Amino acid sequence: MKIRIDGKETEVDPGETIMDAAKRAGIEIPTLCWSEAFGGQGVCRFCTVEIDAGGRRRLVASCTYPLSEESDVWTNTPAVREIRRNIVTLLYRRAPNSDLMKKLFHEYDCREIEASDPTESCIMCRLCVKACEKVGAYAISAVLRGIDKRIATPFDEGSPDCVGCGACAEICPTGAIPLKEEDGRREIWHRSFQMSRCEECGEYYGARPAIEHVQRRLEFDISSENLCPRCRRGKLAAAVNDVSLHREELT
Ligand code: SF4
Numbered sequence: 001m002k003i004r005i006d007g008k009e010t011e012v013d014p015g016e017t018i019m020d021a022a023k024r025a026g027i028e029i030p031t032l033c034w035s036e037a038f039g040g041q042g043v044c045r046f047c048t049v050e051i052d053a054g055g056r057r058r059l060v061a062s063c064t065y066p067l068s069e070e071s072d073v074w075t076n077t078p079a080v081r082e083i084r085r086n087i088v089t090l091l092y093r094r095a096p097n098s099d100l101m102k103k104l105f106h107e108y109d110c111r112e113i114e115a116s117d118p119t120e121s122c123i124m125c126r127l128c129v130k131a132c133e134k135v136g137a138y139a140i141s142a143v144l145r146g147i148d149k150r151i152a153t154p155f156d157e158g159s160p161d162c163v164g165c166g167a168c169a170e171i172c173p174t175g176a177i178p179l180k181e182e183d184g185r186r187e188i189w190h191r192s193f194q195m196s197r198c199e200e201c202g203e204y205y206g207a208r209p210a211i212e213h214v215q216r217r218l219e220f221d222i223s224s225e226n227l228c229p230r231c232r233r234g235k236l237a238a239a240v241n242d243v244s245l246h247r248e249e250l251t
């Protein structure tokens with residue numbers, strides 16, 4: 001099936017999203033709640049594009065819209081730009097402390113607006129919740145409604161489900177999740193976790209419960225050697241080198 005994105009013809013599989021097709025065609029569509037790892041969520045609507053399918057022209061979220069017929073897609077029309085500007089204005093109002101929102105606010109030439117809480121950075125993209133689900137911890141979720149909506153652990157207390165992996169803080173586009181590492185301990189979501197120390201280089205590299213959690217989920221045991229990812233890679237590369245040298249000697 002063929003579609004055109006900004007006039008560029010591209011082949012797509014039925015059911016493929018506009019976002020995936022655009023990425024393959026080398027066309028960038030801005031996103032706030034999409035990630036390489038999970039795809040689109042349809043939460044922020046920042047990826048809105050205009051589509052003409054079957055003679056009907058409308059605005060859709062490109063990260064979740066499945067292509068099912070020949071279509072024309074435009075990623076940067078006046079209507080699309082206006083929607084994005086409105087989204088940025090609203091999100092900046094919610095999270096004026098976020099560097100990303102400050103940058104977008106200027107980029108989209110938004111009108112000044114009174115922010116609700118000057119210390120807020122969270123844009124409620126839910127990427128952190130998605131990451132937590134993917135890790136299999138389910139420790140955080142969106143709570144409350146309307147402008148009070150926020151991400152939290154149950155009752156705003158340390159959750160026994162949190163393994164301290166830090167995936168939520170890592171994926172957060174606005175740096176809204178505080179994660180502190182000091183003296184071999186990681187603090188996040190009202191809890192403090194002992195970190196593992198690499199037996200090779202001595203660096204702390206991850207919360208122990210998170211490492212054990214991954215081992216349990218993937219059903220493999222790496223605990224015989226306590227190595228950080230860098231030293232593990234180094235060791236693996238050295239082992240591969242040894243095998244190659246040995247092979248050369250034999251030939
Ligand atoms: S804390 Fe970060 S990742 Fe989570 S919803 Fe807020 S902005 Fe998104």
Ligand code: FES
Pocket residue numbers: 030031032033034040041042043044045046047048061062063064
């Ligand atoms: S990136 Fe598509 S809705 Fe957020």
